[in-house]
Amino acid sequence: xxxxISLRHRLEYALFWVLEGLLRLLSWRAAQALGRAVGSTVxxxxxxxxxxxxxxxxxxxxGLSEDxxxxxxxxxxxxxxxxxxxxxxxxxxKPEEVKRWVHLDGFERWxxxxxxxxxxxxxxxxxxxxxxxxMAMAATGRTLAAIGxxxxxxxxxxxxLALRSRLGNRVIYKEGGVRESIRELRAGxxxxxxxxxxxxxxxxxxxxMGQWASTYSSAALLAxxxxxxxxxxxxxxxxxxxxxxxxxxxxxxxxxxxxxxxxWTATQIMTWSLESQIREDPRWWFWMHNRFKTRPTENYPLxxxxxxxxxxxxxxxxxx
Numbered sequence: 001x002x003x004x005i006s007l008r009h010r011l012e013y014a015l016f017w018v019l020e021g022l023l024r025l026l027s028w029r030a031a032q033a034l035g036r037a038v039g040s041t042v043x044x045x046x047x048x049x050x051x052x053x054x055x056x057x058x059x060x061x062x063g064l065s066e067d068x069x070x071x072x073x074x075x076x077x078x079x080x081x082x083x084x085x086x087x088x089x090x091x092x093x094k095p096e097e098v099k100r101w102v103h104l105d106g107f108e109r110w111x112x113x114x115x116x117x118x119x120x121x122x123x124x125x126x127x128x129x130x131x132x133x134x135m136a137m138a139a140t141g142r143t144l145a146a147i148g149x150x151x152x153x154x155x156x157x158x159x160x161l162a163l164r165s166r167l168g169n170r171v172i173y174k175e176g177g178v179r180e181s182i183r184e185l186r187a188g189x190x191x192x193x194x195x196x197x198x199x200x201x202x203x204x205x206x207x208x209m210g211q212w213a214s215t216y217s218s219a220a221l222l223a224x225x226x227x228x229x230x231x232x233x234x235x236x237x238x239x240x241x242x243x244x245x246x247x248x249x250x251x252x253x254x255x256x257x258x259x260x261x262x263x264w265t266a267t268q269i270m271t272w273s274l275e276s277q278i279r280e281d282p283r284w285w286f287w288m289h290n291r292f293k294t295r296p297t298e299n300y301p302l303x304x305x306x307x308x309x310x311x312x313x314x315x316x317x318x319x320x
Contacts, residue, residue: 005154013155023088028101029241031089032082039081043074053077053287061210061318062282075283079237083129090132091163095139098167102129102136102235106247110142110190113229113250119185121223121230122146123251125196125274126286128235131163133245134192138167145170145184146192147177147219178218185226193219195270196286198293205302206268209275210318212302214294220266224255230266232273237284248273254311264303265311276316 023031043050053073057064064072090098113120122144124130134146146164148171151157164171172180172191181191199214206215223230229250235243251273253266278285296302 009153009155012153016156016159020088020091023085024092028086028089031086032241035082035085036078037081038085039077039079040074042081043077049288050077052290056287056291057282059209059211059292060282062279063318072282073287076285076287079284080286080288082237083131086129087131087163090135091159091166093135095167098132098136098139101241102132102243102245104136104140104245104247107137107140107142109231109247109249110137110233113231114142114188114190116229117188119188119226119228120190120250121219121228122190122192123195123219123230123232123270123273124192124234125194125277126289127196127274127277128237128245128284129243130194130235132243133233133235134164134169135167136243136245138169141168142190143168143170144190144192145172145180147172147174147181147194149174178222181218181222182226185222185228190231191219191222195219195274196291197289198291200294201300203294204264204267205296205300206264206271207308207315208271208291209278211292212296213271213291214300215267215271217263217267220270221259221263224253224262224266225259230270232270232277234274234277236281261307264307268311269314272314272316279316 026034050073053076054069057069057072124133134144137144146169148164150173151160161171172184184191193216195215197216199216201214202216203214204217205212207213208215222228230253231250232248233245234248235245237243251266251269253262253269255262
């Protein structure tokens with residue numbers, strides 16, 4: 001990515017600077033309320049993203065009626081409006097404030113994985129408030145190195161980096177991410193990965209919400225190659241403005257000794273873990289992303305049938 005700073009970059013940064021100053025005058029709950037109002041406005045004003053969210057919900061196997069799709073879509077826009085506006089507060093919150101708003105559960109599993117000294121994979125997604133969750137973990141001394149992508153605006157990237165590296169967390173950029181991740185694992189630390197982005201032709205096809213979805217397999221490859229545990233962790237918002245963040249039990253990934261097959265299996269099981277979370281409450285996932293854009297082709301095929309059949313018993317059940 002070019003680091004050239006254009007006039008557009010400067011204007012975008014100036015707008016953010018003004019908004020940051022204004023939003024800091026609001027309380028956490030007031031910023032959330034304003035964000036929900038902004039999200040509702042965007043839902044009404046943006047036909048493109050409204051249609052994308054509704055189409056994604058229809059393509060999933062949640063089995064929602066049109067009225068339910070409309071309700072989930074509206075709540076999704078409200079949630080992400082709230083999330084984006086409260087990000088300013090996370091830039092300046094003290095550790096005790098972060099812990100006040102994000103309640104942690106199941107972190108004895110994190111501590112057990114850390115105690116092995118082998119390193120571990122932290123698997124999450126654009127669900128709930130992943131930035132607040134990572135910061136709350138760091139506030140308790142549970143830091144990690146998260147793989148991420150740089151923003152197109154270098155000036156705003158400095159703000160995002162400041163947010164993500166607060167309280168001791170580290171950022172690994174996708175360029176050279178595998179090498180850096182191996183270094184973190186060998187040091188016995190946790191490496192974080194978001195599992196819900198379209199990988200174009202750089203991933204593998206796995207089943208997700210009733211569709212084939214191209215998915216990055218690098219984290220799964222590290223997990224099976226270095227025999228490290230994979231910990232799913234997700235956050236959920238509550239009406240009082242707080243979030244709960246839970247570490248789930250380590251995923252059980254069957255190994256055959258075939259590295260390619262085992263990496264695909266791990267990618268599918270990790271994706272199913274996310275799918276199970278979304279099925280609990282689909283309002284909090286980022287449906288604005290065109291997750292099913294990349295489709296199978298002759299040069300980019302589906303996994304072999306025997307691989308799929310061997311783990312079908314592990315698939316989450318669609319809602320009836």
